[in-house]
Amino acid sequence: MSDMNTAMVEKYRSNFLKEVEANVEEGQWVKMCMQCGVCSGSCPLGPYWAHPPQEIFMMIRAGKREEVLSSDSMWMCTSCYNCIVRCPRELPITHIMHGLATYAKKLGLVPKNQPTAQFSQIFWDNMMKKGRVNELKLGLSLYFKDGFGQGIKNALANQKLGMNMMKAKRMSAAEFFGGHGVKDVAGLQKMIKKAEEIEAAKLEANK
Amino acid sequence: MAKYEYSYYPGCSSQDGASSSNLKRSIDTMCEELDVKLNEIPDWNCCSASIGYGGGSVLPRMTLSARNIALSEQHNPGQDIVATCAACWLATKEASERFREDENFFQEANTALAEANLKMTNQTPIRHMAEVLIEDIGYEALSEGVKKPLEGIKIAGYVGCQTNRPFGIDGESFENPMYLDKMVDALGGDSIPTYEKKVQCCGGALAFSEPEKSQEMIKGIIEAAYDNGADMIATPCPLCQANVEIYQDQINERFGTKFEMPVVYYSQLISVAYGRSATDAALDGQIIKAKKLEDLAK
Numbered sequence: 001m002s003d004m005n006t007a008m009v010e011k012y013r014s015n016f017l018k019e020v021e022a023n024v025e026e027g028q029w030v031k032m033c034m035q036c037g038v039c040s041g042s043c044p045l046g047p048y049w050a051h052p053p054q055e056i057f058m059m060i061r062a063g064k065r066e067e068v069l070s071s072d073s074m075w076m077c078t079s080c081y082n083c084i085v086r087c088p089r090e091l092p093i094t095h096i097m098h099g100l101a102t103y104a105k106k107l108g109l110v111p112k113n114q115p116t117a118q119f120s121q122i123f124w125d126n127m128m129k130k131g132r133v134n135e136l137k138l139g140l141s142l143y144f145k146d147g148f149g150q151g152i153k154n155a156l157a158n159q160k161l162g163m164n165m166m167k168a169k170r171m172s173a174a175e176f177f178g179g180h181g182v183k184d185v186a187g188l189q190k191m192i193k194k195a196e197e198i199e200a201a202k203l204e205a206n207k
Numbered sequence: 208m209a210k211y212e213y214s215y216y217p218g219c220s221s222q223d224g225a226s227s228s229n230l231k232r233s234i235d236t237m238c239e240e241l242d243v244k245l246n247e248i249p250d251w252n253c254c255s256a257s258i259g260y261g262g263g264s265v266l267p268r269m270t271l272s273a274r275n276i277a278l279s280e281q282h283n284p285g286q287d288i289v290a291t292c293a294a295c296w297l298a299t300k301e302a303s304e305r306f307r308e309d310e311n312f313f314q315e316a317n318t319a320l321a322e323a324n325l326k327m328t329n330q331t332p333i334r335h336m337a338e339v340l341i342e343d344i345g346y347e348a349l350s351e352g353v354k355k356p357l358e359g360i361k362i363a364g365y366v367g368c369q370t371n372r373p374f375g376i377d378g379e380s381f382e383n384p385m386y387l388d389k390m391v392d393a394l395g396g397d398s399i400p401t402y403e404k405k406v407q408c409c410g411g412a413l414a415f416s417e418p419e420k421s422q423e424m425i426k427g428i429i430e431a432a433y434d435n436g437a438d439m440i441a442t443p444c445p446l447c448q449a450n451v452e453i454y455q456d457q458i459n460e461r462f463g464t465k466f467e468m469p470v471v472y473y474s475q476l477i478s479v480a481y482g483r484s485a486t487d488a489a490l491d492g493q494i495i496k497a498k499k500l501e502d503l504a505k
Contacts, residue, residue: 078368094373115417118410120260161456168493170225
């Protein structure tokens with residue numbers, strides 16, 4: 001368990017709702033949920049959530065901290081925004097789900113090998129290298145995330161797809177050797193580092 | 208001078224050799240025809256899309272959009288930012304709104320921006336190309352320029368998620384937006400306003416991380432197009448286009464279907480209807496050939 005997680009447990013002990021309100025993106029909205037269930041029924045991956053959004057909201061109020069933060073539920077969000085536009089109380093549910101997932105990650109509570117959590121990090125790291133996504137490397141990193149053997153298997157399974165994309169000029173081998181990026185990579189990386197520091201300082205202050 | 212001029216945010220997938228390079232090529236052709244000048248934001252960066260949330264949390268993510276807004280203000284002052292990618296539009300507009308609602312957050316983003324010697328005032332409207340077509344140009348004017356009506360081509364307008372929710376286009380309903388159908392009609396094609404899956408999620412980025420779950424949804428999107436007798440699907444979103452087109456082989460294998468449904472962009476429809484060649488319309492970028500459009504473009 002991370003130090004940050006231990007500190008948060010100590011601080012908010014019996015009030016998980018308060019912890020979410022203080023530390024999770026748009027967390028202040030959680031208490032507005034009236035448990036109608038429209039979000040859960042509207043979610044395209046609804047059946048795959050161990051705890052759909054409506055349930056997550058009630059669990060937060062019931063103090064089920066471990067169950068919520070170590071759940072893989074939030075990682076099922078496809079960012080389709082169905083729940084946001086349908087919520088009768090206009091809760092920014094998509095953002096709250098992203099926020100809970102990110103918070104769980106900061107505390108080191110994300111379930112191991114959660115594929116979307118992994119892909120999300122791969123995407124971010126890929127994009128941060130040059131300020132723009134390198135799609136070829138993104139695909140390869142995803143195929144090879146579980147080791148070399150599995151990577152070859154994945155690449156072979158998707159070989160036809162890759163060939164099709166190359167033929168249509170929608171994938172380029174040149175991306176492997178450099179590829180697209182912004183000119184001011186250093187400035188962009190410094191800027192993001194600063195944003196991360198500002199955010200980390202706020203979390204630290206809430207400890 | 209062009210009749211319309213905007214600050215253009217094409218996004219990563221639109222670049223040469225990237226997955227929606229055919230979107231950018233057809234957008235360029237369409238804009239030539241409609242007398243729209245697009246001034247690319249110099250040195251624009253990735254918006255981190257929606258899936259970036261697990262890597263970068265809220266301030267770093269939105270600072271990425273702040274950089275694009277700042278660069279646009281500096282180099283293309285007074286011009287609305289126009290995005291062609293659903294995720295680019297959404298991320299930029301979402302960030303811009305958050306900066307407006309929360310003064311502290313706005314200041315924090317500017318503090319981070321200062322590290323790259325940039326500053327944002329956040330006065331720029333963030334718009335989608337579909338809004339330009341509908342609000343600035345209009346269906347009527349769009350229809351007037353048609354040289355080759357898309358007669359007899361039945362097109363399922365697949366709007367998807369992020370070009371529709373949470374902001375919506377032209378104040379239309381989230382559940383049954385009609386703008387793609389109206390565009391198809393304006394181009395002389397046969398729209399399918401009752402296409403049931405027009406706002407169904409394709410899985411988005413989870414098509415990569417959760418392919419089984421996503422392909423089941425994509426299957427439904429294609430199946431409904433066949434049920435409605437569609438010749439092709441048209442969409443405004445690069446990820447929708449890719450997800451619905453490129454996995455059809457895998458879906459056929461997984462589910463025993465025999466799908467071969469072309470998936471094109473509205474900009475390709477417009478390019479062809481305005482008399483441009485298949486290459487100008489970037490139809491050579493299709494994996495599943497849009498034969499009826501190719502024939503018309505000949």
